[in-house]
Amino acid sequence: MLVQGIHHVAYRCRDVQETIRFYKDALDMDLILAISEDHVPSTKEPNPYMHIFLDAGRGNVLAFFELPDSAPQGRDENTPAWVQHLAFQVEDVATLERSKAKLQAMGIEVLGPTNHEIFQSIYLHDPNGHRIELAANTVKPGQLERLRELAPLMIEEWGRTHRAVKHAAWLHEKEFAQATE
Structure with a gap:
Protein backbone atom coordinates (compact mmCIF):
# COMPACT_ATOMS: atom_id res chain seq x y z
CA MET A 1 0.00 0.00 0.00
CA LEU A 2 1.29 3.45 -0.91
CA VAL A 3 -0.21 5.32 2.06
CA GLN A 4 1.33 4.46 5.41
CA GLY A 5 -0.90 6.63 7.57
CA ILE A 6 -2.15 10.17 8.04
CA HIS A 7 0.79 12.55 8.43
CA HIS A 8 -1.37 15.35 9.81
CA VAL A 9 -4.81 16.87 9.42
CA ALA A 10 -5.00 20.68 9.20
CA TYR A 11 -7.83 23.07 9.98
CA ARG A 12 -8.12 26.81 10.31
CA CYS A 13 -8.29 28.58 13.67
CA ARG A 14 -9.07 32.12 14.81
CA ASP A 15 -6.27 32.39 17.35
CA VAL A 16 -3.41 29.92 17.76
CA GLN A 17 -2.86 30.72 21.43
CA GLU A 18 -6.54 30.13 22.26
CA THR A 19 -6.50 26.93 20.19
CA ILE A 20 -3.33 25.60 21.86
CA ARG A 21 -4.80 26.32 25.32
CA PHE A 22 -8.08 24.59 24.50
CA TYR A 23 -6.51 21.43 23.10
CA LYS A 24 -3.99 21.25 25.97
CA ASP A 25 -6.51 21.91 28.76
CA ALA A 26 -9.48 19.99 27.34
CA LEU A 27 -7.80 17.09 25.52
CA ASP A 28 -4.23 16.96 26.92
CA MET A 29 -2.63 17.59 23.51
CA ASP A 30 0.82 19.18 23.54
CA LEU A 31 2.23 21.66 21.02
CA ILE A 32 4.83 19.86 18.89
CA LEU A 33 6.03 22.66 16.64
CA ALA A 34 5.09 25.88 14.89
CA ILE A 35 5.93 27.19 11.41
CA SER A 36 5.33 30.75 10.27
CA GLU A 37 5.90 32.26 6.83
CA ASP A 38 4.90 35.30 4.77
CA HIS A 39 4.35 33.21 1.63
CA VAL A 40 2.68 29.84 1.10
CA PRO A 41 5.52 27.42 0.22
CA SER A 42 3.48 25.36 -2.25
CA THR A 43 1.84 28.21 -4.20
CA LYS A 44 4.22 31.12 -3.38
CA GLU A 45 1.21 33.39 -2.82
CA PRO A 46 1.62 36.06 -0.16
CA ASN A 47 -0.40 35.10 2.89
CA PRO A 48 1.26 35.34 6.30
CA TYR A 49 0.31 32.46 8.56
CA MET A 50 1.11 30.64 11.77
CA HIS A 51 0.90 26.86 11.40
CA ILE A 52 0.82 24.85 14.63
CA PRO A 68 -4.73 37.05 10.00
CA ASP A 69 -4.93 38.63 6.54
CA SER A 70 -7.72 36.38 5.26
CA ALA A 71 -11.47 36.91 5.55
CA PRO A 72 -13.03 35.46 8.72
CA GLN A 73 -13.42 31.71 8.59
CA GLY A 74 -16.78 30.30 7.70
CA ARG A 75 -18.18 26.91 6.93
CA ASP A 76 -20.04 25.32 4.06
CA GLU A 77 -23.63 26.29 4.82
CA ASN A 78 -24.89 23.54 2.50
CA THR A 79 -23.36 20.86 4.73
CA PRO A 80 -25.06 20.13 8.07
CA ALA A 81 -22.90 21.16 11.03
CA TRP A 82 -22.74 17.58 12.37
CA VAL A 83 -21.10 16.19 9.21
CA GLN A 84 -17.62 17.71 9.35
CA HIS A 85 -15.86 16.78 12.57
CA LEU A 86 -12.67 15.53 14.15
CA ALA A 87 -13.03 12.17 15.90
CA PHE A 88 -10.46 11.14 18.51
CA GLN A 89 -10.24 7.70 20.09
CA VAL A 90 -10.06 7.39 23.87
CA GLU A 91 -9.06 4.30 25.80
CA ASP A 92 -12.45 3.10 27.05
CA VAL A 93 -15.96 4.12 28.12
CA ALA A 94 -14.73 5.04 31.62
CA THR A 95 -12.27 7.50 30.04
CA LEU A 96 -15.09 8.85 27.88
CA GLU A 97 -17.22 9.44 30.98
CA ARG A 98 -14.34 11.12 32.86
CA SER A 99 -13.67 13.30 29.81
CA LYS A 100 -17.30 14.40 29.66
CA ALA A 101 -17.25 15.37 33.34
CA LYS A 102 -13.96 17.27 32.91
CA LEU A 103 -15.20 19.14 29.83
CA GLN A 104 -18.48 20.07 31.50
CA ALA A 105 -16.58 21.30 34.58
CA MET A 106 -14.63 23.56 32.19
CA GLY A 107 -17.96 25.02 31.01
CA ILE A 108 -17.88 23.20 27.67
CA GLU A 109 -21.22 21.95 26.33
CA VAL A 110 -21.08 18.19 25.68
CA LEU A 111 -23.62 16.06 23.82
CA GLY A 112 -23.87 12.35 24.58
CA PRO A 113 -22.76 9.75 25.13
CA THR A 114 -24.26 8.30 21.96
CA ASN A 115 -24.15 4.52 21.60
CA HIS A 116 -23.09 3.55 18.08
CA GLU A 117 -22.94 -0.11 19.21
CA ILE A 118 -19.36 -0.56 17.95
CA PHE A 119 -18.27 2.56 19.87
CA GLN A 120 -19.70 5.24 22.15
CA SER A 121 -19.14 8.95 21.55
CA ILE A 122 -19.47 12.37 23.07
CA TYR A 123 -19.51 15.57 21.03
CA LEU A 124 -18.33 19.13 21.68
CA HIS A 125 -17.00 22.16 19.79
CA ASP A 126 -13.58 23.75 19.99
CA PRO A 127 -13.23 27.56 20.21
CA ASN A 128 -13.08 27.74 16.39
CA GLY A 129 -16.45 26.04 15.99
CA HIS A 130 -14.99 22.72 14.83
CA ARG A 131 -17.06 19.76 16.03
CA ILE A 132 -15.07 17.20 18.01
CA GLU A 133 -16.06 13.62 18.74
CA LEU A 134 -14.41 11.54 21.44
CA ALA A 135 -15.02 7.84 20.82
CA ALA A 136 -14.45 4.71 22.90
CA ASN A 137 -14.55 1.41 21.06
CA THR A 138 -17.11 -1.12 22.34
CA VAL A 139 -17.04 -3.48 19.36
CA LYS A 140 -17.97 -7.10 20.02
CA PRO A 141 -16.39 -10.10 18.26
CA GLY A 142 -17.67 -10.50 14.71
CA GLN A 143 -19.29 -7.06 14.39
CA LEU A 144 -16.56 -5.43 12.29
CA GLU A 145 -16.30 -8.48 10.07
CA ARG A 146 -20.07 -8.41 9.51
CA LEU A 147 -20.00 -4.67 8.72
CA ARG A 148 -17.11 -5.08 6.30
CA GLU A 149 -18.99 -7.87 4.52
CA LEU A 150 -22.12 -5.71 4.25
CA ALA A 151 -20.33 -2.57 3.05
CA PRO A 152 -20.21 -3.40 -0.71
CA LEU A 153 -23.91 -4.36 -0.71
CA MET A 154 -24.80 -1.15 1.08
CA ILE A 155 -22.78 1.01 -1.32
CA GLU A 156 -24.37 -0.68 -4.34
CA GLU A 157 -27.90 -0.14 -3.00
CA TRP A 158 -27.14 3.46 -2.01
CA GLY A 159 -25.84 4.09 -5.53
CA ARG A 160 -29.16 2.95 -6.98
CA THR A 161 -31.56 4.54 -4.50
CA HIS A 162 -29.80 7.32 -2.56
CA ARG A 163 -32.01 6.32 0.38
CA ALA A 164 -31.00 5.01 3.80
CA VAL A 165 -29.75 1.45 3.49
CA LYS A 166 -30.90 -0.89 6.26
CA HIS A 167 -28.30 -3.70 6.08
CA ALA A 168 -26.58 -2.49 9.28
CA ALA A 169 -29.67 -1.16 11.07
CA TRP A 170 -28.98 -3.69 13.83
CA LEU A 171 -26.38 -1.23 15.14
CA HIS A 172 -29.01 1.21 16.37
CA GLU A 173 -32.21 -0.88 16.59
CA LYS A 174 -31.93 -1.37 20.38
CA GLU A 175 -31.34 2.35 20.95
CA PHE A 176 -34.36 3.39 18.88
CA ALA A 177 -36.56 0.72 20.46
CA GLN A 178 -35.65 1.95 23.95
CA ALA A 179 -36.27 5.60 22.95
CA THR A 180 -39.80 4.83 21.76
CA GLU A 181 -40.82 2.75 24.81
Missing part, protein backbone atom coordinates in the same frame (compact mmCIF):
# COMPACT_ATOMS: atom_id res chain seq x y z
CA PHE A 53 1.06 21.10 15.15
CA LEU A 54 -0.42 19.29 18.16
CA ASP A 55 0.28 15.77 19.42
CA ALA A 56 -2.96 13.77 19.09
CA GLY A 57 -1.34 10.57 20.41
CA ARG A 58 0.17 7.47 18.82
CA GLY A 59 1.99 9.50 16.15
CA ASN A 60 -1.16 11.34 15.04
CA VAL A 61 -0.85 15.07 14.48
CA LEU A 62 -3.56 17.74 14.42
CA ALA A 63 -2.55 21.04 12.83
CA PHE A 64 -4.09 24.50 12.58
CA PHE A 65 -3.46 27.62 10.53
CA GLU A 66 -4.10 31.14 11.79
CA LEU A 67 -4.52 33.44 8.76
Whole structure:
Protein backbone atom coordinates (compact mmCIF):
# COMPACT_ATOMS: atom_id res chain seq x y z
CA MET A 1 0.00 0.00 0.00
CA LEU A 2 1.29 3.45 -0.91
CA VAL A 3 -0.21 5.32 2.06
CA GLN A 4 1.33 4.46 5.41
CA GLY A 5 -0.90 6.63 7.57
CA ILE A 6 -2.15 10.17 8.04
CA HIS A 7 0.79 12.55 8.43
CA HIS A 8 -1.37 15.35 9.81
CA VAL A 9 -4.81 16.87 9.42
CA ALA A 10 -5.00 20.68 9.20
CA TYR A 11 -7.83 23.07 9.98
CA ARG A 12 -8.12 26.81 10.31
CA CYS A 13 -8.29 28.58 13.67
CA ARG A 14 -9.07 32.12 14.81
CA ASP A 15 -6.27 32.39 17.35
CA VAL A 16 -3.41 29.92 17.76
CA GLN A 17 -2.86 30.72 21.43
CA GLU A 18 -6.54 30.13 22.26
CA THR A 19 -6.50 26.93 20.19
CA ILE A 20 -3.33 25.60 21.86
CA ARG A 21 -4.80 26.32 25.32
CA PHE A 22 -8.08 24.59 24.50
CA TYR A 23 -6.51 21.43 23.10
CA LYS A 24 -3.99 21.25 25.97
CA ASP A 25 -6.51 21.91 28.76
CA ALA A 26 -9.48 19.99 27.34
CA LEU A 27 -7.80 17.09 25.52
CA ASP A 28 -4.23 16.96 26.92
CA MET A 29 -2.63 17.59 23.51
CA ASP A 30 0.82 19.18 23.54
CA LEU A 31 2.23 21.66 21.02
CA ILE A 32 4.83 19.86 18.89
CA LEU A 33 6.03 22.66 16.64
CA ALA A 34 5.09 25.88 14.89
CA ILE A 35 5.93 27.19 11.41
CA SER A 36 5.33 30.75 10.27
CA GLU A 37 5.90 32.26 6.83
CA ASP A 38 4.90 35.30 4.77
CA HIS A 39 4.35 33.21 1.63
CA VAL A 40 2.68 29.84 1.10
CA PRO A 41 5.52 27.42 0.22
CA SER A 42 3.48 25.36 -2.25
CA THR A 43 1.84 28.21 -4.20
CA LYS A 44 4.22 31.12 -3.38
CA GLU A 45 1.21 33.39 -2.82
CA PRO A 46 1.62 36.06 -0.16
CA ASN A 47 -0.40 35.10 2.89
CA PRO A 48 1.26 35.34 6.30
CA TYR A 49 0.31 32.46 8.56
CA MET A 50 1.11 30.64 11.77
CA HIS A 51 0.90 26.86 11.40
CA ILE A 52 0.82 24.85 14.63
CA PHE A 53 1.06 21.10 15.15
CA LEU A 54 -0.42 19.29 18.16
CA ASP A 55 0.28 15.77 19.42
CA ALA A 56 -2.96 13.77 19.09
CA GLY A 57 -1.34 10.57 20.41
CA ARG A 58 0.17 7.47 18.82
CA GLY A 59 1.99 9.50 16.15
CA ASN A 60 -1.16 11.34 15.04
CA VAL A 61 -0.85 15.07 14.48
CA LEU A 62 -3.56 17.74 14.42
CA ALA A 63 -2.55 21.04 12.83
CA PHE A 64 -4.09 24.50 12.58
CA PHE A 65 -3.46 27.62 10.53
CA GLU A 66 -4.10 31.14 11.79
CA LEU A 67 -4.52 33.44 8.76
CA PRO A 68 -4.73 37.05 10.00
CA ASP A 69 -4.93 38.63 6.54
CA SER A 70 -7.72 36.38 5.26
CA ALA A 71 -11.47 36.91 5.55
CA PRO A 72 -13.03 35.46 8.72
CA GLN A 73 -13.42 31.71 8.59
CA GLY A 74 -16.78 30.30 7.70
CA ARG A 75 -18.18 26.91 6.93
CA ASP A 76 -20.04 25.32 4.06
CA GLU A 77 -23.63 26.29 4.82
CA ASN A 78 -24.89 23.54 2.50
CA THR A 79 -23.36 20.86 4.73
CA PRO A 80 -25.06 20.13 8.07
CA ALA A 81 -22.90 21.16 11.03
CA TRP A 82 -22.74 17.58 12.37
CA VAL A 83 -21.10 16.19 9.21
CA GLN A 84 -17.62 17.71 9.35
CA HIS A 85 -15.86 16.78 12.57
CA LEU A 86 -12.67 15.53 14.15
CA ALA A 87 -13.03 12.17 15.90
CA PHE A 88 -10.46 11.14 18.51
CA GLN A 89 -10.24 7.70 20.09
CA VAL A 90 -10.06 7.39 23.87
CA GLU A 91 -9.06 4.30 25.80
CA ASP A 92 -12.45 3.10 27.05
CA VAL A 93 -15.96 4.12 28.12
CA ALA A 94 -14.73 5.04 31.62
CA THR A 95 -12.27 7.50 30.04
CA LEU A 96 -15.09 8.85 27.88
CA GLU A 97 -17.22 9.44 30.98
CA ARG A 98 -14.34 11.12 32.86
CA SER A 99 -13.67 13.30 29.81
CA LYS A 100 -17.30 14.40 29.66
CA ALA A 101 -17.25 15.37 33.34
CA LYS A 102 -13.96 17.27 32.91
CA LEU A 103 -15.20 19.14 29.83
CA GLN A 104 -18.48 20.07 31.50
CA ALA A 105 -16.58 21.30 34.58
CA MET A 106 -14.63 23.56 32.19
CA GLY A 107 -17.96 25.02 31.01
CA ILE A 108 -17.88 23.20 27.67
CA GLU A 109 -21.22 21.95 26.33
CA VAL A 110 -21.08 18.19 25.68
CA LEU A 111 -23.62 16.06 23.82
CA GLY A 112 -23.87 12.35 24.58
CA PRO A 113 -22.76 9.75 25.13
CA THR A 114 -24.26 8.30 21.96
CA ASN A 115 -24.15 4.52 21.60
CA HIS A 116 -23.09 3.55 18.08
CA GLU A 117 -22.94 -0.11 19.21
CA ILE A 118 -19.36 -0.56 17.95
CA PHE A 119 -18.27 2.56 19.87
CA GLN A 120 -19.70 5.24 22.15
CA SER A 121 -19.14 8.95 21.55
CA ILE A 122 -19.47 12.37 23.07
CA TYR A 123 -19.51 15.57 21.03
CA LEU A 124 -18.33 19.13 21.68
CA HIS A 125 -17.00 22.16 19.79
CA ASP A 126 -13.58 23.75 19.99
CA PRO A 127 -13.23 27.56 20.21
CA ASN A 128 -13.08 27.74 16.39
CA GLY A 129 -16.45 26.04 15.99
CA HIS A 130 -14.99 22.72 14.83
CA ARG A 131 -17.06 19.76 16.03
CA ILE A 132 -15.07 17.20 18.01
CA GLU A 133 -16.06 13.62 18.74
CA LEU A 134 -14.41 11.54 21.44
CA ALA A 135 -15.02 7.84 20.82
CA ALA A 136 -14.45 4.71 22.90
CA ASN A 137 -14.55 1.41 21.06
CA THR A 138 -17.11 -1.12 22.34
CA VAL A 139 -17.04 -3.48 19.36
CA LYS A 140 -17.97 -7.10 20.02
CA PRO A 141 -16.39 -10.10 18.26
CA GLY A 142 -17.67 -10.50 14.71
CA GLN A 143 -19.29 -7.06 14.39
CA LEU A 144 -16.56 -5.43 12.29
CA GLU A 145 -16.30 -8.48 10.07
CA ARG A 146 -20.07 -8.41 9.51
CA LEU A 147 -20.00 -4.67 8.72
CA ARG A 148 -17.11 -5.08 6.30
CA GLU A 149 -18.99 -7.87 4.52
CA LEU A 150 -22.12 -5.71 4.25
CA ALA A 151 -20.33 -2.57 3.05
CA PRO A 152 -20.21 -3.40 -0.71
CA LEU A 153 -23.91 -4.36 -0.71
CA MET A 154 -24.80 -1.15 1.08
CA ILE A 155 -22.78 1.01 -1.32
CA GLU A 156 -24.37 -0.68 -4.34
CA GLU A 157 -27.90 -0.14 -3.00
CA TRP A 158 -27.14 3.46 -2.01
CA GLY A 159 -25.84 4.09 -5.53
CA ARG A 160 -29.16 2.95 -6.98
CA THR A 161 -31.56 4.54 -4.50
CA HIS A 162 -29.80 7.32 -2.56
CA ARG A 163 -32.01 6.32 0.38
CA ALA A 164 -31.00 5.01 3.80
CA VAL A 165 -29.75 1.45 3.49
CA LYS A 166 -30.90 -0.89 6.26
CA HIS A 167 -28.30 -3.70 6.08
CA ALA A 168 -26.58 -2.49 9.28
CA ALA A 169 -29.67 -1.16 11.07
CA TRP A 170 -28.98 -3.69 13.83
CA LEU A 171 -26.38 -1.23 15.14
CA HIS A 172 -29.01 1.21 16.37
CA GLU A 173 -32.21 -0.88 16.59
CA LYS A 174 -31.93 -1.37 20.38
CA GLU A 175 -31.34 2.35 20.95
CA PHE A 176 -34.36 3.39 18.88
CA ALA A 177 -36.56 0.72 20.46
CA GLN A 178 -35.65 1.95 23.95
CA ALA A 179 -36.27 5.60 22.95
CA THR A 180 -39.80 4.83 21.76
CA GLU A 181 -40.82 2.75 24.81
